[in-house]
Amino acid sequence: MMLHDALNGKRLANYRIIDFHVHYGKWGVMHMPCVSEAMIANIERVGVEKICANGITLSDMAEANRQVAEFACKYPDQVVGIAALCPVNGDMVDELKRCIFDYGFKGIKVHGSMIQFPYRGLDLREIGGQWEQVWSLAAEHRLPVLYHGIVTEDDIRNFPQTTFVMAHGMCGIKGRSAKERFAAYPNLYLDTPLTQNTVLEALESVRIFGADRILWGTDAPLDDFAHRLGVILDLPISEEEKLQIFGGNARQLLGLK
Amino acid sequence: MSILPFLDVACVIGPYVNPESPPGYEGTAAGLVRKMDELGIAEACPSSITASFYCVDEGNRELLQAIEPYPQLHAAWLVAPHHTGEMLRADQLLARMASGMSLAKIYVDETNFYSTVLDLDIYAEVLDALAASRTPLLLDYTNFTHEQTFTLRTLLARWPQLPVLLKFPKVANEERVLYYLWEKFENLHVVLSGYQLLGGIEKAVARFGARAFVFGSNYPYFTPLQSMLHLIYSEIAEEDKRLIAGDTVRGLLRKEVTA
Numbered sequence: 001m002m003l004h005d006a007l008n009g010k011r012l013a014n015y016r017i018i019d020f021h022v023h024y025g026k027w028g029v030m031h032m033p034c035v036s037e038a039m040i041a042n043i044e045r046v047g048v049e050k051i052c053a054n055g056i057t058l059s060d061m062a063e064a065n066r067q068v069a070e071f072a073c074k075y076p077d078q079v080v081g082i083a084a085l086c087p088v089n090g091d092m093v094d095e096l097k098r099c100i101f102d103y104g105f106k107g108i109k110v111h112g113s114m115i116q117f118p119y120r121g122l123d124l125r126e127i128g129g130q131w132e133q134v135w136s137l138a139a140e141h142r143l144p145v146l147y148h149g150i151v152t153e154d155d156i157r158n159f160p161q162t163t164f165v166m167a168h169g170m171c172g173i174k175g176r177s178a179k180e181r182f183a184a185y186p187n188l189y190l191d192t193p194l195t196q197n198t199v200l201e202a203l204e205s206v207r208i209f210g211a212d213r214i215l216w217g218t219d220a221p222l223d224d225f226a227h228r229l230g231v232i233l234d235l236p237i238s239e240e241e242k243l244q245i246f247g248g249n250a251r252q253l254l255g256l257k
Numbered sequence: 258m259s260i261l262p263f264l265d266v267a268c269v270i271g272p273y274v275n276p277e278s279p280p281g282y283e284g285t286a287a288g289l290v291r292k293m294d295e296l297g298i299a300e301a302c303p304s305s306i307t308a309s310f311y312c313v314d315e316g317n318r319e320l321l322q323a324i325e326p327y328p329q330l331h332a333a334w335l336v337a338p339h340h341t342g343e344m345l346r347a348d349q350l351l352a353r354m355a356s357g358m359s360l361a362k363i364y365v366d367e368t369n370f371y372s373t374v375l376d377l378d379i380y381a382e383v384l385d386a387l388a389a390s391r392t393p394l395l396l397d398y399t400n401f402t403h404e405q406t407f408t409l410r411t412l413l414a415r416w417p418q419l420p421v422l423l424k425f426p427k428v429a430n431e432e433r434v435l436y437y438l439w440e441k442f443e444n445l446h447v448v449l450s451g452y453q454l455l456g457g458i459e460k461a462v463a464r465f466g467a468r469a470f471v472f473g474s475n476y477p478y479f480t481p482l483q484s485m486l487h488l489i490y491s492e493i494a495e496e497d498k499r500l501i502a503g504d505t506v507r508g509l510l511r512k513e514v515t516a
Contacts, residue, residue: 009260029430031436033459198279198479221456227484234480
């Protein structure tokens with residue numbers, strides 16, 4: 001039914017889609033034709049109900065979080081704020097508390113590749129940071145941690161009450177045995193965006209992790225909302241499983257109605 | 258059934274070189290047609306995996322035989338330099354291709370030891386022939402480096418009558434290259450499978466017209482649904498959607514549209 005509606009270009013509002021992985025702001029390395037507030041028109045056209053926005057591409061996380069808070073405040077029914085954290089910007093715990101208590105953010109985003117020249121490639125864990133306190137605070141406030149680098153397998157194992165979401169994970173863990181190893185951690189989820197969303201990897205991840213541990217995300221504005229519907233819609237899984245991936249799981253993790 | 262007249266310029270048939278085939282992929286022309294019918298793709302120009310990875314001539318011959326019963330399939334002939342004698346010369350190749358609607362494809366893979374490099378002098382004879390006959394050329398890159406922009410720019414300038422269908426695995430910061438190329442070269446058409454930017458279709462079409470893009474899916478590596486839905490939901494004129502979905506390529510295949 002959903003596939004039929006999509007192929008006919010109908011708004012998919014009835015399917016309650018949540019995009020778990022959206023970037024607010026620009027990114028200097030590339031031209032992005034449609035950013036920030038302009039994205040709202042796009043989600044409305046496709047019928048995406050909510051986007052989870054993080055400001056990780058801006059170097060100043062406090063300013064990035066402030067901008068995302070403003071965005072979420074302007075579109076409260078459509079935008080869920082996600083706290084961006086980085087140790088080079090100072091006290092991460094203070095910043096996270098501000099995001100939770102002042103802004104009402106519902107999740108955390110950390111990214112290991114945003115460090116700039118000449119330190120590109122440096123492991124952010126090497127320069128310190130209150131990572132363990134952040135993971136504990138995330139568990140306490142039931143905030144899922146969307147991570148691109150930084151989080152290690154030890155973190156996932158040692159913080160079983162914290163929900164970790166591996167960004168790009170659906171097609172990012174190569175090979176069946178690696179997927180099975182990670183799937184053994186019940187607090188680990190995967191999200192769907194990846195440059196190369198291969199059908200094969202996507203289906204293998206759904207089979208091994210289960211549809212209840214995959215979250216639909218686009219990486220917008222690097223990717224188009226409608227484009228990223230396709231990889232899930234064409235999988236040979238049930239409509240119910242697709243709806244879990246498209247929004248049901250995110251709704252549960254974020255504590256949304 | 259979809260609402261646009263899709264013609265897929267970037268799909269393959271043949272044995273998939275992977276530990277496990279993607280779900281639903283049969284590797285046959287019949288299987289491709291079933292997938293097209295399921296999603297509402299009217300026509301396609303498949304190329305042969307055998308031609309890319311085993312033997313160009315053999316793969317092309319197998320492809321022709323496989324698609325023969327299906328009028329909705331047109332051949333994407335893999336072309337490679339002929340100087341070793343293992344491939345048809347350009348004039349022979351074009352004579353074979355002239356028998357039906359078809360396009361040519363060069364597979365450019367610089368990612369590993371058995372790489373295929375696009376050297377314009379080595380390919381000059383075949384590119385001359387393709388340009389003279391206005392046969393569309395699918396340039397299929399497995400990766401795209403900034404060094405390759407020089408080759409691409411030179412190709413577009415040296416053969417302005419050659420319609421080039423450019424397939425990248427993924428357009429990200431290549432936009433800054435593409436806008437320059439679209440501005441300078443009318444013969445450039447970017448295949449949608451690698452073009453995934455939010456709002457990107459709208460912006461490029463507003464500036465360069467619908468000729469900026471053609472539909473291609475990268476099936477079976479990607480599901481065709483990705484680019485189909487990207488186009489279906491894009492906010493451009495219906496006529497432009499139809500051109501991108503397939504009508505531009507139909508014109509090129511029939512040699513109606515000249516660069």
